Amino acid sequence: METVFNLSTKTGEIVTRLPETSTILKKYKIDFCCGGNRPIGDVIAEKNLNGPDILEQLNSAFIKSLEKPSVTWDEMTNKELIHHIITTHHQFLNLILPELSQFTTKVFRVHGNHCPELAQVHKLFHSLKIDLEQHTIEEENVVFPLIEAFEEQLAKEQMRELTAKIGDMEGDHEGAGDLLRKLREVTNEYTAPDWACMTYQLTYQKLEQLESDLFEHIHLENNILFPRVLNELKEVQ
Known part of the structure; x- marks a missing residue:
């Protein structure tokens, strides 16, 4: 082979x-x-x-x-990638974060006395939620518009701002990755107890879905979009 x-x-x-x-x-x-x-x-x-x-x-x-034609992520333009990230991953976060906020709070309130780890799940998730909400707002309001403007024209001061903002975004990703690792650890690989109610089970399932989507989301930015933009900025500076 x-x-x-x-x-x-x-x-x-x-x-x-x-x-x-x-x-x-x-x-x-x-x-x-x-x-x-x-x-x-x-x-x-x-x-x-x-x-x-x-x-x-x-x-x-x-x-x-190879048997079927396909378009890989690195073949997409910056604008196409940004559109995909917003309409797929940011929209997913807009739906699942409020839902998981309710679920983690309810499960902690009902089962927290018997399962003390749920207090940590509640705390870790809400730290992640705040970080992700602020992160996506910053991307949509500042970072992505700067990237799209750069393809037209961008002053040197804006180029420096964009470079710094990308560094901030990558730092945010590291923080999110740490929180995800802690969530997976404290939930025992998202394994609910045998006696867990449907809400308890669904909470862990949705936390794992969140992790899976974030892996895809961060990959597109850390490994494709941001390195490409940084290389383009170096070429014109």
């Missing part, structure tokens, strides 16, 4: 070249967003996973993708 990905290929590069591989990486809890600059071999060794099997799945997916 033709080999496209190997142990030295970075996790973010894998998903950039073939977005469908995100499903495989998620299955093994391999970070391709905040940790997208790490070789997959390092992650496989760290997690003690079956490297040959994972690489075979990734390369098989790539070979299969």
Whole structure:
């Protein structure tokens, strides 16, 4: 079989070249967003996973993708990527964050006495919610308009502002990644107790959905959009 990905290929590069591989990486809890600059071999060794099997799945997916034409993320223009991020990932956050706020509060109120970890879940989620809401507002009101304006014309002062803002956004992503890791740990991999009510189970399911979508969201920005814009800014400065 033709080999496209190997142990030295970075996790973010894998998903950039073939977005469908995100499903495989998620299955093994391999970070391709905040940790997208790490070789997959390092992650496989760290997690003690079956490297040959994972690489075979990734390369098989790539070979299969050649049978049908597709557009990869890095082939999209900046404006197309921004439109996709807003209409897909920001809209998803606008729907799920208020819903999860109610769920985590209700579950904590009802079951907190018996499950003290729910206090931590409630606190971690609401810290994440505030960070994400402020982050998306900053992107939509400042960062994305600056990127789109740069494609037309941007003063040097605005270029410096955009460079700094992108650094801030990447820092926000690191913070979100830390909160997600803590949420996964405190929820025991989003595993509700056997006796858990439907709301309890649904809360953990939706938290995991949030994590999955954020991985895709952060990957598009950290590994594709922002590096491309920073390279373009360097070329004109």
